[in-house]
Amino acid sequence: MKRNIKIKSWILLVISLCLFACSEVDNYNGPDSSFEGRIIDETTGEIFVTETGGIQIQLEELSWSETPSPQHIPIKEDGTFEDSQLFSGHYLVMPINGPFWPLNQGIELDINGSTSHDFEVLPYLKIENLEYSLEGNTLVLNFNLKAPISEGLPNVLDIKPFVNITNYVGNGATISQYSDPNKIDINAAWDSEMASTTYELRVSDLKAGRKFYARVGARVDDSFKKYNYSQIVEVDVPSE
Amino acid sequence: MLVFKLKKMKILYKYIVVVIGVLTVSCNDLDVDPLNIIQDKDIFNNENGVEAYFAGIYNTLPVEDFIYRQDAGFMRNDGGRWQCFYHPGALTGELVGPYGSTYDGAGGFGYWPYSDIRTVNYLIHNLPENAQNFTEKQIGEWLGEAYFCRAFLYFSLVKRYGGIPIIKDVQNYPEQSIEDLQVPRDKEIDVWNFIADDLDMAIDLMPESSDKGRANKYVAAALKSRAMLYAGTIAKYGSQNHVSGEARDLGLVGIPSAKAEDLFRQSLEASRILDGQYSLYKKRMDDKEQNYVDLFLDPESPESIWVKDYSLTSGSAHSWDATMTCRFMTADGLSRSYPTLETVERFGELDVVNDDGTPKRFDNLSDITEGIEPRLLASVYFPGSMLRDIEFDIQRGIYEQFSGTAEDEIGLNPPNEQYRHLAGSTDVLFEGKQVIGFTGISTNGDDKTRTGFYVRKYIDYNKEQSSCGLYQSTQSWIIIRYAEVLLNRAEAAYELGEVDEALNAINDIKDRAGAGIVSSGELTIDEIRNERNKELAFEKHYWWDLKRWAIADRVLDNTKFHGLLPYYILDEDKYIFLKDFETFQRTYTFEKKFYYEPIPGGELGKNPNLYPNNPNY
Numbered sequence: 001m002k003r004n005i006k007i008k009s010w011i012l013l014v015i016s017l018c019l020f021a022c023s024e025v026d027n028y029n030g031p032d033s034s035f036e037g038r039i040i041d042e043t044t045g046e047i048f049v050t051e052t053g054g055i056q057i058q059l060e061e062l063s064w065s066e067t068p069s070p071q072h073i074p075i076k077e078d079g080t081f082e083d084s085q086l087f088s089g090h091y092l093v094m095p096i097n098g099p100f101w102p103l104n105q106g107i108e109l110d111i112n113g114s115t116s117h118d119f120e121v122l123p124y125l126k127i128e129n130l131e132y133s134l135e136g137n138t139l140v141l142n143f144n145l146k147a148p149i150s151e152g153l154p155n156v157l158d159i160k161p162f163v164n165i166t167n168y169v170g171n172g173a174t175i176s177q178y179s180d181p182n183k184i185d186i187n188a189a190w191d192s193e194m195a196s197t198t199y200e201l202r203v204s205d206l207k208a209g210r211k212f213y214a215r216v217g218a219r220v221d222d223s224f225k226k227y228n229y230s231q232i233v234e235v236d237v238p239s240e
Numbered sequence: 241m242l243v244f245k246l247k248k249m250k251i252l253y254k255y256i257v258v259v260i261g262v263l264t265v266s267c268n269d270l271d272v273d274p275l276n277i278i279q280d281k282d283i284f285n286n287e288n289g290v291e292a293y294f295a296g297i298y299n300t301l302p303v304e305d306f307i308y309r310q311d312a313g314f315m316r317n318d319g320g321r322w323q324c325f326y327h328p329g330a331l332t333g334e335l336v337g338p339y340g341s342t343y344d345g346a347g348g349f350g351y352w353p354y355s356d357i358r359t360v361n362y363l364i365h366n367l368p369e370n371a372q373n374f375t376e377k378q379i380g381e382w383l384g385e386a387y388f389c390r391a392f393l394y395f396s397l398v399k400r401y402g403g404i405p406i407i408k409d410v411q412n413y414p415e416q417s418i419e420d421l422q423v424p425r426d427k428e429i430d431v432w433n434f435i436a437d438d439l440d441m442a443i444d445l446m447p448e449s450s451d452k453g454r455a456n457k458y459v460a461a462a463l464k465s466r467a468m469l470y471a472g473t474i475a476k477y478g479s480q481n482h483v484s485g486e487a488r489d490l491g492l493v494g495i496p497s498a499k500a501e502d503l504f505r506q507s508l509e510a511s512r513i514l515d516g517q518y519s520l521y522k523k524r525m526d527d528k529e530q531n532y533v534d535l536f537l538d539p540e541s542p543e544s545i546w547v548k549d550y551s552l553t554s555g556s557a558h559s560w561d562a563t564m565t566c567r568f569m570t571a572d573g574l575s576r577s578y579p580t581l582e583t584v585e586r587f588g589e590l591d592v593v594n595d596d597g598t599p600k601r602f603d604n605l606s607d608i609t610e611g612i613e614p615r616l617l618a619s620v621y622f623p624g625s626m627l628r629d630i631e632f633d634i635q636r637g638i639y640e641q642f643s644g645t646a647e648d649e650i651g652l653n654p655p656n657e658q659y660r661h662l663a664g665s666t667d668v669l670f671e672g673k674q675v676i677g678f679t680g681i682s683t684n685g686d687d688k689t690r691t692g693f694y695v696r697k698y699i700d701y702n703k704e705q706s707s708c709g710l711y712q713s714t715q716s717w718i719i720i721r722y723a724e725v726l727l728n729r730a731e732a733a734y735e736l737g738e739v740d741e742a743l744n745a746i747n748d749i750k751d752r753a754g755a756g757i758v759s760s761g762e763l764t765i766d767e768i769r770n771e772r773n774k775e776l777a778f779e780k781h782y783w784w785d786l787k788r789w790a791i792a793d794r795v796l797d798n799t800k801f802h803g804l805l806p807y808y809i810l811d812e813d814k815y816i817f818l819k820d821f822e823t824f825q826r827t828y829t830f831e832k833k834f835y836y837e838p839i840p841g842g843e844l845g846k847n848p849n850l851y852p853n854n855p856n857y
Contacts, residue, residue, distance in 0.1 A: 097856075
């Protein structure tokens with residue numbers, strides 16, 4: 001009897017193996033291609049000043065479907081992007097979700113092996129002549145705003161300081177009590193007065209004896225409301 | 241020999257059986273209706289059948305009640321439907337709650353009720369075909385009710401997605417081809433117009449009165465008042481603040497601003513139809529606080545226009561009592577959503593600081609409620625409020641002594657400082673005194689208030705504590721009440737420049753609430769909106785109001801919300817209240833693309849004609 005059961009279970013096992021075994025080989029290649037590049041500021045030809053995730057590259061795989069679901073590559077803090085796990089194919093790509101004049105349409109390209117492409121975009125605003133000083137443990141930031149194109153520019157929303165203890169600093173990485181209360185609301189259309197004003201942001205009560213990384217951001221009321229940033233400055237607050 | 245014969249007989253028998261079997265199966269036509277499936281003729285032939293069919297439709301209507309979640313829907317038969325604290329208000333700072341941010345709910349839950357719409361269309365199609373069974377009037381009333389239900393379903397779609405396919409006939413598969421069934425999106429304005437047409441027919445055809453759980457002529461007018469106001473504001477404000485994209489260029493989302501006036505006019509006229517039919521609840525105007533509390537609990541309220549009922553026996557009971565106040569007051573469950581100081585101060589600033597900047601001293605917690613509008617006290621439990629003879633002993637911590645200003649203490653919110661004691665548990669004592677109250681505010685977890693307040697609206701204070709368990713609350717949800725119609729009326733009238741009509745409606749509301757009335761010079765659109773947010777607080781309107789006014793991305797822009805944190809000062813034996821961040825210090829941001837939810841991915845996969853998706857998705 002026991003033997004019988006054993007034989008039965010062997011037969012069952014063999015049958016189920018037969019049922020589940022696959023004879024067909026998957027004919028798709030894995031996601032073995034990569035796409036990388038940089039975002040370039042059209043006004044300077046240099047890399048666009050941003051923060052981690054401050055822009056996204058949208059990819060639509062046209063060779064897969066006429067109406068593909070978009071995929072996104074977030075940008076790194078140095079203005080470059082890279083995704084090394086993409087399927088080879090024909091894509092429509094476009095930088096979106098960032099503080100620049102929207103591109104009318106993306107570009108179509110084949111991603112195969114390691115493909116690279118740089119995008120040129122035009123920032124809404126630029127922060128220029130940034131100067132900083134410490135008054136005791138208050139950080140004072142002075143700067144000018146410049147709009148490469150002023151016609152049709154959405155309203156300027158606000159200017160804001162960002163402060164962090166590492167050089168990853170921006171709207172997504174800031175110490176909120178140094179940042180939020182020191183924002184200045186502008187809420188107005190761009191005009192010549194804004195262009196000639198020297199703005200001042202102050203961050204008080206910085207902790208003594210610490211090193212901070214700080215920058216300034218300004219944004220307009222477009223679809224994404226992302227900040228255009230200044231370069232990052234290092235601030236050493238002296239010990240008391 | 242005999243044996244052989246028997247064997248032969250057996251074979252013979254077998255043959256006979258087989259032959260009979262073949263004959264039986266082969267010749268009869270099997271045209272008998274299955275007994276276990278209810279047929280159309282059982283339903284559309286008699287009144288009970290149609291009424292039962294309606295009961296099924298009402299069960300599927302998208303009522304945003306106690307249980308509704310912006311991120312998970314209507315939770316029908318869902319095991320998680322006890323968690324009333326997943327309140328849409330907690331995505332917006334009306335409350336702070338379990339949601340980590342606005343993102344958690346902004347994408348919706350992929351609501352796509354075309355099977356429910358088909359059920360209604362099927363009725364609209366079949367009723368006239370069975371007209372011989374009923375009077376003409378009866379058929380008309382039912383058709384009107386069906387148009388109402390269809391309008392309610394489409395309203396719940398268009399406010400989420402903008403334009404979606406308008407299906408008004410019964411689709412059939414496989415009789416129709418797949419291509420035929422892949423209907424493209426209609427323009428947003430066309431959907432709103434379709435809703436208006438359905439509601440006009442409903443108003444025309446339906447009777448004047450009905451059971452409170454069912455629609456009638458006036459319920460349809462009230463829904464039209466709401467829907468057309470939504471559309472009017474989307475036309476006026478959404479056209480100024482929006483995300484551009486292909487769907488907007490095609491009119492699939494967005495309404496031309498030129499349509500705003502007509503839409504406001506339609507809303508206003510619909511509101512006027514209800515004049516004299518319903519009234520504000522004023523049974524106890526000698527005690528306006530109690531009056532406002534009872535408005536939400538009295539089944540005989542003349543203010544309730546359309547309600548949804550719950551019962552223990554049918555298993556539909558909800559858990560509002562068990563999950564909107566803390567366990568200290570209830571028999572089971574826990575709370576996680578709390579009104580913010582921003583919501584409370586819509587009613588006026590709380591005066592807790594002296595001119596010199598030092599916090600005011602209070603002998604008792606409940607002294608904070610002195611001089612506060614009765615409606616606010618009836619909507620929110622304050623520190624020192626009572627429920628079921630238990631005090632909300634809300635206390636954030638103990639100061640051994642306090643000499644400075646309020647401002648110096650707030651903003652940083654570190655767990656402990658010299659002279660200041662906070663705690664995570666109610667059994668922590670300092671010099672024999674409990675550091676935090678049984679009802680909060682704890683440094684640990686969120687099952688006690690994070691803001692110093694609890695929701696009071698709809699809490700059944702008459703219920704014994706022992707019966708405030710999960711799935712034991714049966715108070716009705718008021719889907720539409722007359723106060724909302726007055727607020728719709730005020731807003732639409734003001735947008736049309738008819739200030740006097742707006743003023744009368746607002747002052748009716750204010751008078752019942754125990755608030756001071758305003759003069760026509762003081763009346764602004766912001767005043768009207770603020771009145772709406774106060775009157776309808778926690779009733780699941782705020783999310784949609786923020787969206788249709790196109791201000792959500794301003795109100796929720798990296799925003800933190802505040803609480804009113806009571807502290808006990810040991811050496812003075814007094815209380816102070818500090819207005820500080822709610823204890824989780826969460827940040828809420830509404831991205832502009834959230835003004836419309838994305839068309840659900842699964843539907844896009846089934847029907848490519850739904851493209852383009854809404855902008856930025």
